Amino acid sequence: MSQAKPYRVSHLDALEAESIFVMREVMAEFERPVLLFSGGKDSIVMLRLAEKAFAPARVPFPVMHVDTGHNFPEVLDYRDARVGELGLNLVVASVQEAIDSGLVRELPDGTRNRIQTPVLLAAVEKYRFDALFGGARRDEEKARAKERMFSFRDEFGQWDPKNQRPELWSLYNGRHHPGESIRVFPLSNWTELDVWHYIAKEEIALPSIYYAHDREVVERDGMFYAVNEFIVPRDGETVQTRRVRYRTVGDASQTAAVLSDADTVEKVIDEVAATRITERGATRGDDKVSEAAMEDRKREGYF
Amino acid sequence: MSQAVLETEAAAARNMDLLRFATAGSVDDGKSTLIGRLLYDTKTIFADQLEAVEAASASRGDEYTNLALLTDGLRAEREQGITIDVAYRYFATPRRKFIIADTPGHIQYTRNMVTGASTADLALILVDARKGLVEQSRRHAFLTSLLRVPHLVLCVNKMDLVGWDKDVYDRIADEFTSFAAKLDITDLTIIPISALEGDNIASRSEKSPWYEGPSLLHHLEHVHIASDRNLVDVRFPVQYVIRPQSTTVTDYRGYAGQVASGVLKPGDDVMVLPSGMTSKIAAIDTADGPVDEAFPPMSVTVRLTDEIDISRGDLICRPHNAPAVAQDIEAMICWMDETAPLRVGGKYTIKHTTRTARTVVRGLQYKLDVNTLHRDEDAGQLGLNEIGRVKLRTTVPLLADEYRRNRTTGGFILIDESTNRTVGAGMIIEAG
Numbered sequence: 001m002s003q004a005k006p007y008r009v010s011h012l013d014a015l016e017a018e019s020i021f022v023m024r025e026v027m028a029e030f031e032r033p034v035l036l037f038s039g040g041k042d043s044i045v046m047l048r049l050a051e052k053a054f055a056p057a058r059v060p061f062p063v064m065h066v067d068t069g070h071n072f073p074e075v076l077d078y079r080d081a082r083v084g085e086l087g088l089n090l091v092v093a094s095v096q097e098a099i100d101s102g103l104v105r106e107l108p109d110g111t112r113n114r115i116q117t118p119v120l121l122a123a124v125e126k127y128r129f130d131a132l133f134g135g136a137r138r139d140e141e142k143a144r145a146k147e148r149m150f151s152f153r154d155e156f157g158q159w160d161p162k163n164q165r166p167e168l169w170s171l172y173n174g175r176h177h178p179g180e181s182i183r184v185f186p187l188s189n190w191t192e193l194d195v196w197h198y199i200a201k202e203e204i205a206l207p208s209i210y211y212a213h214d215r216e217v218v219e220r221d222g223m224f225y226a227v228n229e230f231i232v233p234r235d236g237e238t239v240q241t242r243r244v245r246y247r248t249v250g251d252a253s254q255t256a257a258v259l260s261d262a263d264t265v266e267k268v269i270d271e272v273a274a275t276r277i278t279e280r281g282a283t284r285g286d287d288k289v290s291e292a293a294m295e296d297r298k299r300e301g302y303f
Numbered sequence: 304m305s306q307a308v309l310e311t312e313a314a315a316a317r318n319m320d321l322l323r324f325a326t327a328g329s330v331d332d333g334k335s336t337l338i339g340r341l342l343y344d345t346k347t348i349f350a351d352q353l354e355a356v357e358a359a360s361a362s363r364g365d366e367y368t369n370l371a372l373l374t375d376g377l378r379a380e381r382e383q384g385i386t387i388d389v390a391y392r393y394f395a396t397p398r399r400k401f402i403i404a405d406t407p408g409h410i411q412y413t414r415n416m417v418t419g420a421s422t423a424d425l426a427l428i429l430v431d432a433r434k435g436l437v438e439q440s441r442r443h444a445f446l447t448s449l450l451r452v453p454h455l456v457l458c459v460n461k462m463d464l465v466g467w468d469k470d471v472y473d474r475i476a477d478e479f480t481s482f483a484a485k486l487d488i489t490d491l492t493i494i495p496i497s498a499l500e501g502d503n504i505a506s507r508s509e510k511s512p513w514y515e516g517p518s519l520l521h522h523l524e525h526v527h528i529a530s531d532r533n534l535v536d537v538r539f540p541v542q543y544v545i546r547p548q549s550t551t552v553t554d555y556r557g558y559a560g561q562v563a564s565g566v567l568k569p570g571d572d573v574m575v576l577p578s579g580m581t582s583k584i585a586a587i588d589t590a591d592g593p594v595d596e597a598f599p600p601m602s603v604t605v606r607l608t609d610e611i612d613i614s615r616g617d618l619i620c621r622p623h624n625a626p627a628v629a630q631d632i633e634a635m636i637c638w639m640d641e642t643a644p645l646r647v648g649g650k651y652t653i654k655h656t657t658r659t660a661r662t663v664v665r666g667l668q669y670k671l672d673v674n675t676l677h678r679d680e681d682a683g684q685l686g687l688n689e690i691g692r693v694k695l696r697t698t699v700p701l702l703a704d705e706y707r708r709n710r711t712t713g714g715f716i717l718i719d720e721s722t723n724r725t726v727g728a729g730m731i732i733e734a735g
C-alpha cells in the first residue's frame with residue numbers, strides 16, 4: 001500500500017478492499033459458494049482477489065467453468081494451470097454434455113451463449129451452490145448499472161429487477177430460502193480501466209490472446225473473427241493475417257478480436273484509455289441484437 | 304491524445320483517489336442530462352453508446368441528442384420515461400475516480416435516496432432555476448443530513464432559461480442556505496449551471512461573470528474528503544476467522560475484517576467485545592505482507608498475542624475507547640417495504656456490522672414529516688418511505704456507536720423474517 005500522504009488510499013486499494021470485504025462476507029454467511037471462472041480477465045482478477053481475501057489459507061471454495069465447448073485453447077490451458085497452482089477444486093459444467101444428454105438443444109446458428117443458462121442452473125442445482133461469484137461490472141452495459149452487489153435469484157435462477165434488495169452502507173443481505181441463490185459481483189464498482197490497472201499493479205498473468213499477436217481473421221459486420229474450427233470463412237470473405245488482440249474472452253464462435261499493437265499491459269492500458277467503443281460493443285456479436293438483449297438474458301438466469 | 308498525455312494519465316491513474324456521490328433532483332430538473340454531461344465532458348461516453356443514444360433520440364423525435372438517455376437503464380423505465388431505481392455510473396479524471404449513485408427523486412423514492420446517500424461522500428442536489436426550491440429539494444437536503452453525507456452541492460440548473468440572472472440564483476441560494484442551517488449540514492457549495500449547454504460543469508462559464516466559485520467538476524475533483532473518515536475510534540468488526548488447514552502454515556489464527564474507523568498498529572493494546580477480554584495486536588497481515596498500520600477502508604487480517612475465543616460479529620477496539628454493548632437501541636428508521644408497515648411489536652432480523660440478531664420494536668416515538676420536519680407523536684406505524692424514531696430491543700447486544708460519530712458502527716438494516724427482504728434502514732441515536 002503506497003502512502004504518499006498519511007492514511008492515503010488510492011482508488012485501486014479502495015476497490016480491492018471492498019471486493020475482499022464482499023468475498024469474506026459471502027464465505028462467512030453462505031454454505032456453498034462457488035466462483036464462476038471463464039478464464040476471462042475479470043474472472044482472473046476475481047480469483048486473484050479471492051486468493052488475497054483468505055491468505056494465507058487457500059481459496060475456500062471451488063471454481064466453476066461453464067464450458068460452451070467453443071474455447072480458445074490458450075484460455076483452457078490458463079485455467080488448468082491456475083487451478084493447479086492454487087490447488088482449487090474445478091467444476092466443469094459442459095454445454096456439450098448437456099446437448100448430448102438432451103437437457104438443451106443446439107441452436108440452428110450453432111451459437112451457445114443462450115443455451116449456457118440452463119446448463120449453469122442445472123449445475124447450481126446439482127451441487128446446491130447458494131452463492132455464485134461472477135465477474136460482471138456495472139460499467140459494462142446499461143442493464144447492469146442497477147445490478148446489486150448481492151443479486152437475488154429465485155429458485156428458477158431468475159432475476160427480477162423489481163424484486164432486488166436495497167443495499168445500504170456495506171450491509172449486504174444474503175438471506176435466502178432453500179433453492180434460492182445469490183449472485184455476487186465483487187467487481188461491481190470496477191471499470192475496464194481499473195481492471196487493467198490492477199492487472200498491471202499486481203503483475204497478473206493473462207491468457208496470451210489478450211495481447212497483440214498475428215492471427216488469421218475474417219472481417220464480418222465490421223468485426224474481426226479468428227478463423228478456427230467454429231468460424232469458417234463464408235463466400236466472399238477473405239482470410240487475412242492481422243495483428244489483433246481480444247478485449248473480452250467469451251464463446252470462441254462469437255467473440256471478435258480488435259486490431260491492436262498492444263503487446264504489453266502498459267500498452268493495453270494506453271489503448272483502453274484512448275478507446276472510444278465499449279468492450280461489449282467492440283467484440284460481442286451476441287449483445288448487438290437489441291438494446292434490451294442483456295436485460296432479457298439476465299431475467300432468464302444469465303449472469 | 305498524445306503519447307505524453309497518456310503516460311502521465313497512466314501514472315496518475317494509480318494514484319487517484321475515490322469519491323462516491325449521490326445525485327438527487329425532482330422530475331425534470333435535469334439530473335439525467337447533468338450526469339450525461341459529466342460523462343460526456345470527461346470522455347467517459349463511448350462512440351457506440353453515443354450512436355445508440357443519437358438513434359434513440361431521433362426515433363423519439365427529440366430535437367437534440369438527449370444525453371439523458373445515456374443513463375436510462377431498464378426497459379420499464381425507458382417505456383415510462385422515468386428512472387425508478389438507483390443506478391451506478393463511473394467516470395474518472397486524472398485526479399479522481401468517481402462513483403455516482405444516481406437516485407431518482409420522485410416522492411415515492413425516498414428509499415432510493417437513502418440507499419444512495421448511505422455510501423456517499425457527497426450529495427448533489429439539483430433544482431430548476433425557474434421553479435426554485437420545491438418540497439423535494441428540502442427533503443433531499445434533509446436526507447443528506449440524516450444520512451450524514453459530509454459534503455453537499457446544490458446545482459441551480461437551467462440558468463440559461465432565466466437569462467443567467469444573478470438575482471434568481473441569489474434568491475435560491477439564500478433560501479437554501481437558511482434551510483440548510485437548520486439541518487446539520489457542514490459543507491455546502493452552490494453552483495449555477497446549465498446541464499444542457501454545459502456551463503459551469505467542466506470549466507467556469509463566461510455567462511456567469513458574477514459567480515466566483517468553482518465549476519462543478521473542479522469542485523468534485525478538489526473537495527477534501529480524506530479527513531471525513533473517523534481516524535480516532537478504533538473499530539474493527541471481525542468478519543471471518545482465517546485458520547489455514549495446511550501442513551505448511553500451522554497455528555495461524557487471524558481475524559479478517561475491514562477497518563471501520565481508527566488506526567490499528569502492531570503492539571497496540573486492544574479489547575475484544577462483547578467479551579471484554581484484552582490483548583495486544585501481534586501483527587496486521589495482508590496478502591502482500593504485514594503492514595505497520597491499518598485504517599479505513601483497508602481490508603486486513605489482525606493477529607493477537609493471546610489466544611482468545613473470537614468469532615464473526617465480535618469487535619476489536621481499544622480498552623479506553625469502546626462502543627456501547629447494548630440491547631436497547633434508539634434509532635431513526637427509514638422504512639423501505641411496500642408490502643407491510645413497521646409496527647410496534649413487530650419482530651425483525653437486524654444486521655449491524657458483521658453481527659446479525661433478532662429485534663423487536665418496543666416503541667415508535669414519532670414519525671417525521673420530511674418536508675416540514677414536523678413530528679407526529681401519534682403515528683402508530685411507518686409506511687413505505689416514511690421516517691421515524693423507534694426504540695428497539697435486540698436478542699443479543701450490538702456493539703454500537705451513534706451514527707453521527709460513526710457511519711459504519713452506527714448504521715443497521717432490518718430484514719423481514721419471512722420474505723428475507725431488506726425492509727428498513729436504521730441510524731443509531733442512542734445505544735445503552
Ligand SMILES: Nc1nc2c(ncn2[C@@H]2O[C@H](COP(=O)(O)OP(=O)(O)OP(=O)(O)O)[C@@H](O)[C@H]2O)c(=O)[nH]1
Pocket residue numbers: 328329330331332333334335336337371384385386407408460461462463464496497498499500
Ligand atoms: N434549457 C435547459 N433545459 C434543460 C437543462 N437541463 C435539462 N434540461 C431539460 O429538462 C428536461 C428534463 O431533463 P432530464 O435530464 O430528463 O430530467 P431528470 O431530472 O433526469 O428527470 P427524470 O430522470 O426523468 O426524473 C429535458 O427536456 C432536458 O433537456 C438546462 O440546463 N437547460
